[in-house]
Amino acid sequence: MSIEGIKFNIGTIRDLPGLEGPSKTSPTPAGKTSFGEVFDSTIREVDNLQKTADEQIEGLTLGKQGVTPHGAMLALEKADVAFQLMSSIRAKILRAYEEVIRTSV
Numbered sequence: 001m002s003i004e005g006i007k008f009n010i011g012t013i014r015d016l017p018g019l020e021g022p023s024k025t026s027p028t029p030a031g032k033t034s035f036g037e038v039f040d041s042t043i044r045e046v047d048n049l050q051k052t053a054d055e056q057i058e059g060l061t062l063g064k065q066g067v068t069p070h071g072a073m074l075a076l077e078k079a080d081v082a083f084q085l086m087s088s089i090r091a092k093i094l095r096a097y098e099e100v101i102r103t104s105v
Contacts, residue, residue: 042089046082053079 053075059067 042086046079046086049075049079049082 053072056067056072056075060069060072
């Protein structure tokens, strides 16, 4: 039996666009994704994990074939950990934004 990890399509800090400071009018270079796209895809992944967990719990409650308590708990924990991670990343982004706003030029 293997436990699948939670996979986010975030990459490393160096891979995040915008660290070089491109102008607002320059398009995203080919092959690179913007931070907004990365964050949007991560939110979609977390949403999919939560939907999967809901389906597992519903299947367990209704007694559907192939749904086990173990599988339902794993799906629920994956969704919970992913949501907590996303929430902490969101909080850090908001703190960084507030710090930039407070910075006087």
